[in-house]
Amino acid sequence: MKIVKRYSDDFKRxxxxxxxxxxxxxxxxxxxxxxxxHASIQQWVRKFGGEFRTAVMNTPPQNPKSDLPDTPEGMVRRIRELEEALERERMTNLATNKMIDVAERDLNISIRKKSGAKQSKK
Known part of the structure; x- marks a missing residue:
């Protein structure tokens, strides 16, 4: 016989x-x-979780301000930062593609989506 425990709302909160x-x-x-x-706790969080929202949690997220530099030196610095970020992303993309190529070749894992309506398995 299964024993069911009852908990007060104060305890749940x-x-x-x-x-x-x-x-x-x-x-x-x-x-x-x-x-x-732990599923009981999930249910309690759904039921009572909204009561514990703070003022910070209730404020909608603000879009980050796009601080455009006012001076030419600031603009040059910002361009340099963006170019460096772009180069890092290019290197990450290159490394990811190389990893996929190696996995497909060496491990015979089909990762990339096949083009066309009929996509056959390898």
Whole structure:
């Protein structure tokens, strides 16, 4: 026979607050307080989680300001930063493509999508 534990709403709120304000996982909290399954905590977070929203959490995210430099030196510096970021992304893309090529060749793993309507497996 299965024993069903009933928890008060105050206890559930305390557990939800602990979960939202700590680094503990739902499973760790369930183990610590003798709750049968972490799925119960998931349900409680859905039910009571909105009560613990702070003012910071309720404010909509702001778009980052695009700070355009006012001086020619600032513009040159910003262009240099963007060119360096672009070069890093190009190198990352090159490394990723090389890794995919090696995986497809050496491990016989089909990674890239085949073109056309009929996509056959290798």
């Amino acid at each position: 305390e557990i939800v607050e602990l979960y939202l304000t700590s680094d503990l996982t739902q499973q760790a909290i369930a183990d610590k307080f003798g709750i049968a399954t």
